[in-house]
Amino acid sequence: MKPRDRILSRLRHGRAASPATPYPAPETTAVTPSAPNIDSMVSALEAAHAQVFRMAEADWPDHLASLATERNWQQWWVGRDEAAATWQAHGSAPSVTVFEDWDGQKAALFDSAPISLSQAQGGIADTGTLIVESRPEAPRTLSLVPPVHVVIVREDSLFPDMPAAMVFYSRHGMPTNLIFISGPSKTADIQQTMAYGAHGPRELIVYLCR
Amino acid sequence: MSGFTDHPDQDFGVRIHDALGDAELRESFHGAMTFLRDKRRAQFPDADALETLRDSGAAIRDRALAQLPDLLEQLEDRCRHNGIQVHWAETADDANRIITGLIRAVNGQRIVKGKSMATEEIGLNTALEDAGFTCLESDMGEYIVQQAHETPSHIIMPAIHRNKASIARQFAEQIPDTPYTEDVDELIGTGRRVLRRAFAEADVGISGVNFAIAETGTLCLVENEGNGRMSTTVPDTHIAVMGIEKVIEKLADLPDLMRLLPRSATGQAITTYVNMISGPRREDECDGPRQVHLVLIDNGRSRIYADRQLRATLRCIRCGACMNHCPVYERLGGHAYGTVYPGPIGQVVMPQLFGLDHAGKLTQACSLNGACGEVCPVRIPLPDLIRRLRHEGVSADPASPVRGHGRQRRVSEALIWRAWQWIHTRPAVYRLVTRAATRARRLLPPLPRAWTRHRAPLEPAERSFQEWVRHHKKDHRP
Numbered sequence: 034m035k036p037r038d039r040i041l042s043r044l045r046h047g048r049a050a051s052p053a054t055p056y057p058a059p060e061t062t063a064v065t066p067s068a069p070n071i072d073s074m075v076s077a078l079e080a081a082h083a084q085v086f087r088m089a090e091a092d093w094p095d096h097l098a099s100l101a102t103e104r105n106w107q108q109w110w111v112g113r114d115e116a117a118a119t120w121q122a123h124g125s126a127p128s129v130t131v132f133e134d135w136d137g138q139k140a141a142l143f144d145s146a147p148i149s150l151s152q153a154q155g156g157i158a159d160t161g162t163l164i165v166e167s168r169p170e171a172p173r174t175l176s177l178v179p180p181v182h183v184v185i186v187r188e189d190s191l192f193p194d195m196p197a198a199m200v201f202y203s204r205h206g207m208p209t210n211l212i213f214i215s216g217p218s219k220t221a222d223i224q225q226t227m228a229y230g231a232h233g234p235r236e237l238i239v240y241l242c243r
Numbered sequence: 244m245s246g247f248t249d250h251p252d253q254d255f256g257v258r259i260h261d262a263l264g265d266a267e268l269r270e271s272f273h274g275a276m277t278f279l280r281d282k283r284r285a286q287f288p289d290a291d292a293l294e295t296l297r298d299s300g301a302a303i304r305d306r307a308l309a310q311l312p313d314l315l316e317q318l319e320d321r322c323r324h325n326g327i328q329v330h331w332a333e334t335a336d337d338a339n340r341i342i343t344g345l346i347r348a349v350n351g352q353r354i355v356k357g358k359s360m361a362t363e364e365i366g367l368n369t370a371l372e373d374a375g376f377t378c379l380e381s382d383m384g385e386y387i388v389q390q391a392h393e394t395p396s397h398i399i400m401p402a403i404h405r406n407k408a409s410i411a412r413q414f415a416e417q418i419p420d421t422p423y424t425e426d427v428d429e430l431i432g433t434g435r436r437v438l439r440r441a442f443a444e445a446d447v448g449i450s451g452v453n454f455a456i457a458e459t460g461t462l463c464l465v466e467n468e469g470n471g472r473m474s475t476t477v478p479d480t481h482i483a484v485m486g487i488e489k490v491i492e493k494l495a496d497l498p499d500l501m502r503l504l505p506r507s508a509t510g511q512a513i514t515t516y517v518n519m520i521s522g523p524r525r526e527d528e529c530d531g532p533r534q535v536h537l538v539l540i541d542n543g544r545s546r547i548y549a550d551r552q553l554r555a556t557l558r559c560i561r562c563g564a565c566m567n568h569c570p571v572y573e574r575l576g577g578h579a580y581g582t583v584y585p586g587p588i589g590q591v592v593m594p595q596l597f598g599l600d601h602a603g604k605l606t607q608a609c610s611l612n613g614a615c616g617e618v619c620p621v622r623i624p625l626p627d628l629i630r631r632l633r634h635e636g637v638s639a640d641p642a643s644p645v646r647g648h649g650r651q652r653r654v655s656e657a658l659i660w661r662a663w664q665w666i667h668t669r670p671a672v673y674r675l676v677t678r679a680a681t682r683a684r685r686l687l688p689p690l691p692r693a694w695t696r697h698r699a700p701l702e703p704a705e706r707s708f709q710e711w712v713r714h715h716k717k718d719h720r721p
């Protein structure tokens with residue numbers, strides 16, 4: 034017998050020898066609110082140290098351009114998603130690199146990509162969470178490697194809570210990589226002192242658009 | 244002093260003695276445990292809601308365990324369908340052999356690892372070193388601990404026994420061009436700099452798994468730092484390692500477990516990252532691993548599974564709340580246990596993995612105060628299980644399911660209990676004995692030194708309790 038079959042047969046034996054009385058499920062379960070609570074999205078993200086801006090969808094490029102001037106953000110890294118196209122069309126950024134060739138651009142991404150911009154496919158209002166799916170037009174590492182990450186997300190793409198999000202993915206299937214992001218990267222591993230930018234972005238900037 | 248051992252009973256007393264005498268260590272743990280307990284409490288303001296949620300957590304894990312072999316088959320099938328290669332390991336050695344083989348097959352040179360207790364359990368780092376590989380820990384706490392040639396002292400916060408001054412010294416000594424600083428942001432910045440290089444150059448990434456979802460063949464990994472994302476995204480090969488009990492039935496089971504895990508562990512409503520990995524990079528995707536492997540480890544779990552009561556051990560979601568609330572753990576710290584899993588869950592898991600002859604003494608480091616059982620998010624009856632294992636430790640029953648059972652049994656102790664039982668089941672004898680003991684209390688031999696070394700000597704009262712009650716009643720009769 035193969036290890037797999039031995040393990041499974043031990044489990045089946047064990048189960049038959051002492052069948053369990055299942056633990057009773059709770060009488061009340063959480064009810065999913067019908068509409069996402071935008072205020073809680075904002076406050077949870079801010080509590081997690083993210084910066085949140087709310088505005089009409091048409092307004093974010095101008096706003097971001099002035100923020101970029103103020104912060105002196107020059108070298109932008111993007112994928113081929115909607116946010117990238119809008120930002121490139123806006124034309125205010127001095128340099129926009131499209132990340133599309135892993136082997137050719139990986140070293141530069143790690144060494145000299147200060148800021149990335151991407152679109153989040155959705156969010157979870159209850160916990161202040163962005164939902165980021167891996168897609169051909171949206172590389173996974175863009176939301177991970179550069180120290181500053183700017184995310185565009187639409188209010189109408191938010192789920193009220195995680196159960197609602199799970200119902201959606203159970204129905205529509207999972208992407209190869211589904212990431213929930215709830216703030217900038219952080220750690221409290223040194224004497225319980227919170228520090229941001231452990232391995233991922235130090236700063237997370239969210240445009241929540243109507 | 245801080246290595247893991249497969250015979251934790253050996254020198255357990257010495258380690259306890261040393262830990263209790265270490266003022267700095269006790270200060271670290273007291274501070275950290277108070278901090279974590281307060282943060283957890285703040286996340287569960289509504290006690291009724293918490294109890295309902297714990298019911299749900301226990302029910303979800305129990306339902307998964309009831310179908311364990313079937314869910315594992317489903318998980319394997321779904322994973323294969325998604326392009327994840329599945330491997331089964333009966334023992335820690337088998338798992339290490341499989342992982343080493345996978346690394347050799349892709350000619351891996353630089354290996355990074357995200358935080359994972361399963362790989363600690365199988366001693367993967369040592370096995371890889373023996374095979375000529377070095378594997379860099381990338382969780383900040385694990386990195387600090389690995390660099391100091393130590394082992395983690397807590398399952399969630401591995402470097403909890405260290406203060407920032409000692410980490411500052413270590414970084415200044417061991418990392419080139421690093422000045423001494425106690426500024427935590429700068430210290431983390433140093434770790435980030437070193438580990439970024441490692442991530443960028445790594446060809447194999449190893450990670451643990453918090454939950455595996457059978458419905459979709461998804462590996463779920465929760466973390467705050469991004470080391471999990473890096474290890475599972477950047478290297479060409481990703482090897483995920485998990486105990487067979489971690490499988491859950493469906494995506495809909497995840498939300499309640501996610502409501503429980505980070506809140507119980509670190510008092511966070513959600514972790515910064517929740518990774519849900521359902522396959523390697525697709526043809527049309529730009530990044531992500533080209534190969535994803537899942538190594539399923541039994542390592543004694545199927546034996547634990549066979550006992551109806553002990554099976555509850557496998558509900559564990561490794562949140563660490565039981566140790567954060569354990570008064571013994573708070574005073575000893577994790578290293579004194581000598582085990583990968585310290586604290587209450589360790590006292591239950593380790594004797595079952597190593598046998599009561601090697602780890603049975605661990606069950607004695609418990610006052611049965613019950614705090615662990617009250618906070619466990621999946622309602623594992625830890626105090627009951629500790630008592631059960633104490634019983635198995637002295638049980639003469641050959642049918643006991645736990646390895647090394649009866650090996651803690653001592654004839655003298657057994658005789659004392661036999662005598663105690665004999666006296667307590669015979670009222671006349673009992674009266675006679677208590678009468679004699681109270682009247683002749685000054686003539687009794689002193690208690691053994693093991694008792695009196697740290698405690699005041701005990702002396703029987705002038706009268707037995709029954710006599711006292713009789714007397715008391717007489718005085719207060721209306």
Ligand code: SF4
Binds near residue numbers: 562620
């Ligand atoms: S036994 Fe319970 S409290 Fe302890 S780590 Fe496991 S799930 Fe958490």
